[in-house]
Amino acid sequence: MELLNNLALGFGVAFTLQNLLYAFFGCILGTLIGVLPGLGPVATIAMLLPSIYALDATPALIMLAGIYYGAQYGGSTTAILINVPGESSSVVTAIDGYQMARKGRAGAALAAAGLGSFFAGCVGTVIIAAFAPPLTELAFKFGPAEYFSLMVLGLIGAVVLASGSLVKAIAMILLGLLMGQINTDVISGVPRYSFDIPELTDGIGFVTIAMGIFGFGEIVSNLGRPAEHREVFTKSVTGLWPTKRDFMDAFPAVLRGTALGSILGVLPGGGALLASFAAYTLEKKTKARPDEVEFGKGNIRGVAGPEAANNAGAQTSFIPMLTLGIPPNAVMALMVGAMTIKGIQPGPQVMTSNPQLFWGLIASMWVGNAMLIILNLPLIGMWIKLLTVPYRFLFPAIVVFCGIGCYTLNNSSFDVYMTAAFTLVGYIFYKLGCEPAPLLLGFILGPMMEENLRRALLLSRGDWTTFGTRPLSAGLLVAAALMIVVVMLPSIKAKREEAFQEED
């Protein structure tokens, strides 16, 4: 059994003291930022990227991964207790979770969310381990034309499944791709769009973009809104263990959520957010028994399903990143950046060239999930206390960590100035209703896309039809076109808008 051998190798790596510590640290940090509204995994991972210079690649990635799925656990706590989603993927958890808390059943809701997430996390890990190798095999058959088409599909998928205006999202991708053009051309060595500023010939650091837009830009928009009134149900968290009936209700929901989340996570643009929305819709459509609590009034399935789904989705969204080197969402884009910082070229060769990293990371996800369930259920009181920290203490701390992180990236003041400039850009995006996540994806994929496009054209002697005549490439492009067409269909368009309306 090769799978077992691989997993054994992975667990061997994950269970070293150092890696356990970093996984633990990542999980704590992830829970922390998940619990705190207004600070997401994207900004946090961007903040931490500079510090991974001092680490080996494996513990660094283990820690960053822990932050991502830790945030899924933490986000649900906030959603249930104060009706404010700590993470965007917990938006739907708040609907029924908060109602349960109001009825004094916060404990059961938290347990359903935690246990559901844990179950989904374990399944997600196994799915990654099982599906990553065959996908990697397939990826080796890819030439530049296929890679280009795959990236087109990935980018289109990312916006089709995301919320908001489709045209704007595609425009944001293009903006990201264009910003990725500020660099030195790899093939001819000509510096482009650098305006004779030496720092720009290496390209804009994606950390400065991520921090400026997601970190600082978000702070400015939070401060621009009137302070929210929070009502925290801290005292009512008693009786953590759900009743037998709760178990009976929640378990099928967890199974459905896990299945749905695992599938949606792999899709480009998928991941935790989409998975939780879809799972909530599914649970609402399913009838368990006639006398159950209505949805929106504290139904435990409305917590268990989406929470399982968002965690499963968070796990399986690692698959395209690990096997193809193509990030399906903004967090994975940062993971790709982290690998590049550590000198690892993301792509199908990672599994063979860095098996320790690859399998260690996968095994660490299971370890991390086990840690998280302990961190989140028995220690829930500690996290609840955090919710009482006012934002006026929080945002200077975010600014400080971003500021230092940004400077230490290259020990250059220029990066810090760029981040300040991107604060303005991020705020403009926020005001104009342009979602910044597609921009980051485009920015990361831009140089790769250009290189593959130009190599494909070189190989075909300038014949653009090469993208349509090679079957794999054609298939990927057709899939991308289909996605756009389907979303543009009037009936689906209305449904899609309706689904994302609930988010606001």
Added chain:
Amino acid sequence: MKIKSQRDFWSGLMFIAVGIGFAWGATNYSFGSSARPGPGYFPFGLGILQALLGAFLLFESLVVETEDGEPIGPWAFKPLFIIMFAVGLFGYILPKLGMALSLPILVVITSLAGDEFHWKDAIISVVVLTLGSWFIFIYGLKLVIPLWPSFLAG
């Protein structure tokens, strides 16, 4: 002609400007041919595509009705400029004054961006964040960040 979506109107203009800017900039670089694409090939095409999408958004914002006109709303200039100023200043003074001085300056200016400012809170933040950053970044991660002003350290 009435603008039916303020947000889309301005985003459209922004995308057109950026697209044309990049496409125009790309003319400075060798375009090459399809068989041997030069450094200007990809950005030129992207820039044009971007401008086209922008034009589409602009058109849509003038034609398609929306419920509330999708206003942009008031700008939070105060926090925006304070944060940008604080971060920019921090980038400038950190290598010169070191972390021990520039962090407190950053924290105090940043705190001014909030709705309410109390010196007591700001000082708590300064102490906690400066010590914490020293512990994490200099002591723990051993990153090369100057701690004291360069004129003191010699």
